[in-house]
Amino acid sequence: MHSRRRTLILVVVGALTLVGDGASGAELLVGAATADITPEPPVVLAGMRIATTVESRCMASVLALESRDGDRVVDQAIVVSCDLCILPGIQQGFRQHVADRLPGFDVGKLFLAATHTHTSMMVYKNEYDEKDYGDAVQPKDYLPLLYERLAEAVVKAWESRSVGAVAWGLGHAVVGCNRRAVYEDGHAQMYGNPNDPEFRHIEGYEDHAVDVLCFYDHKKRLKATAITLACPAQSAPRGQVSADFWHDVRELLRKRHGEDLCVLGFCAPAGDQTPNLTFGKAGEARMQQLRGLTRTQELGRRIADAVDDVAGVIAGDVRADVPLVHLVRQVDLPARIVTEAECADAQKVCDAMDAEKAKGEAGARRWYWRVYYGMVVDRYHAQQKGDRRVYPVEVHVLRLGDVAVATNPFELYLDYGVQIQARSAAGQTILIQLASAPSSYAGYVPTPRAVEAAGYSAEVVVNMVGPEGAQVLVDRTVEAINEVWEK
């Protein structure tokens, strides 16, 4: 009798320890840090303008997560949000730079994501930057500074990780606008004028969800928040260094929740989105003026308010014992195949630009495009020989409690994000684009209707992967997410 009762008690206690989200007894350790990654001007900005002033500082925000079951490491992740435009080759270079400083951490489980701000530093060296940029800080000068500042923040976040908790929620803010206007003849134009009798519709969808992750210390004090929305940060006036609306979001949230709050901003699939209005500008401008805000401040307000609308609610559902699973997958996608006609058109552009250069007429910005049109020609010839028909990418899929996080390196059209969201088995799915970039420019990935309608961002010159590859990306991402949920 006595032994049966003891056995029963043991069984009940054992069952109780298994209750929760699956990682029985697992602790979640959380670390966070922020780094200022702004060099002193003059600075070459993404898009080749030279900035001589800093409107707001560009930052990198780091979140370090580890799940431990006693002494056993269950899984890890270091996630870095960067106020930068694109990150070709940066993750590879940075992992090498920081690997030795993160003992016990697999640097393959670190990924960088860009907010896509167009008023941040250029990181992608092209052949002619030295001649055209004078004494402005160029990629060759900037990268060492960037890597070191990122490293300091990553090491700080990793080494300061401590027992914590997480909560997640979904809010809304109308920030992103689909930027492709379609006309009666079927063609589409980025930022096309809809005040036109031939205007028919905005090509694609918009998604105004704001995914919020809040991280707390062991005393349930908020230490970091990761915010994801389907809109690139490109509303600020060009020509100055600026973190765009993410600066305003950080300012507001730190004012409300403490200056030490680490705020990570992520862009969900938004290749066809912009924070700039396509129509209704007068009405919005009036409201903005009555509020006394700039556009980035207005967007910052909407996002920060959405975060706070959620944070108050999810504070009642904070979880300390959550599964953390981090898959890193190398996925081969079918590349967009360059047609003979596209090659011929690209060759003509190259020839014309070469002629301009010979006359001394080509500036840095024109040469930027010479590189990409030249790549179209190279891609065509390589593909004709059977090469470059596959585009390998690194995809990260994380499970954190009932939340799935999945990355892709592209400016992925929004519809693909909607497909993943709709098919994901997770309770909440957070998608991050421009993350874990490959060594060269990954470009936009358009939908079939965008390819048919043409226009910038749907053309081969800026697409390494097309709709066929996108569908493979969607399917593989969904498989990985659902695989983690089935375990």
Next chain:
Amino acid sequence: MFPRNWKSTCLAISLLALVAQASGAELLVGTASTDITPGEPVPLCGQFHLRISQGTETPVTANVLALESRESGQSADLAIMVSCDVVYIPADVLELVRQEVKKRVPDLDPKKVFLSGTHTHTAPELLAGKWVLPKEGVMTVERYQTFFAERVADAVATAWKGRAPASVSWGLSHAVVAYNRRAVYADGSARMYGPTNVPEFRGLEGYEDHDVGTLFAWNAAGKLIAVAVNVSCPSQEVESRTAINADFWHPVREALHEKYGEGVCVLGWTGSAGDQSPHLMYRKAAEERMRTLRGLTRLDEIARRVVRAVEEAYEVVKDDRHADVPLVHKVETIRLPMRLVTEAEYAEAKGEVEQAAAQIEKDPKATDRVYRRMKWYEVTVDRFEAQKTDPKPTLETELHVLRIGDAVVCTNQFELFTDFGIRIKARSKAVETFVIQLAGPGTYLPTDRAVRGGHYSAIVHSNLVGPEGGQMLVDRTVEVIDAMWEK
């Protein structure tokens, strides 16, 4: 000390002041609300099967905003706008209301009165001939029409007779309430409420408009007396219920009354939303969790978002009131080309009619399920027959365009797909444009891409007018709007 002619000078100044005051435009506003809930069971409108109301969950109301501008003591123009918690406004019901208004206010032009429906699917039927009703215990459609017309006319008269000097302002904010409800698949087909968690799902067909336009009115004492709220989403969250319910407009009104006073007249204006729904198309788990954490029903959550948007706009525009505003109201009757019925569509409709008739004959109880659908297909049969003698049929439709200061309100009778509303907004010269659909008997008016995708609301049985007519509606509406700005 004083000029010799000082008395003459004073008199001149006084006269000038009086003339200036008399020649300035004055805005008068009157409001009224009335309960249009029947006291007996009624057939409900909105589904294909017969539902006899079983009780009342929330009252359905009609809310009236009457505007008049006066110049030099003379009436310059006027508009009386009535928002009704019903699916649509049949032409004969509008005529009935106008006749009743004429009896009560003989010197008022009844054409300046327009009604619009919020599209709640749990309100009494207003169109006769759609149902076979029980012989007893149910209020006939005709009796409800009379009841409705009398109630609305009484409210119009009250609002008109009670008009007094006022000021107005208009605001713009946002709420994520509407979802495009047409899912598109890899084969190009579209389906209303089609599943999105399937590998063939490619995206949502069309756009969503998350603007919340607000028109506020204050009396001379500065008290808020009315707010019209324009949301491009039909109020049909509880559409399948069998009790009378004003859907999300009820909790919206309750919340606004609590905040701003019981006397505030709240008008619900549905924007162009023929392809929209408050039902979630994806991300359901995350949305449901947040709703549960908040302790809200889905109706409460939708209302919360709308009310937040109204409050946000109010705080910004409350000090930007205007008493002297242009008020111009054009009423037009235009003819739009009807969508032609093809041979194949005729054959399909004829087959459906015969099948339904056979079902009813075999089992009279099937009437409740199939009679309405049979009548629906019969219209297509009749249209095809009529096309034999009139191969280019047109539909006469009424549209209203009302300029109020820098804002414009424009109406149409249809369940207008959102893209058409965007076309109007994008081309309108007004600072803010309110588009109101269902200011008449409907039917759906789809876009080209919807017609290609097919399915309910974009098939000929759902449409009297197709994309060609929709574009004409847009063009004429924009012409009338812009003419008001050129003067």
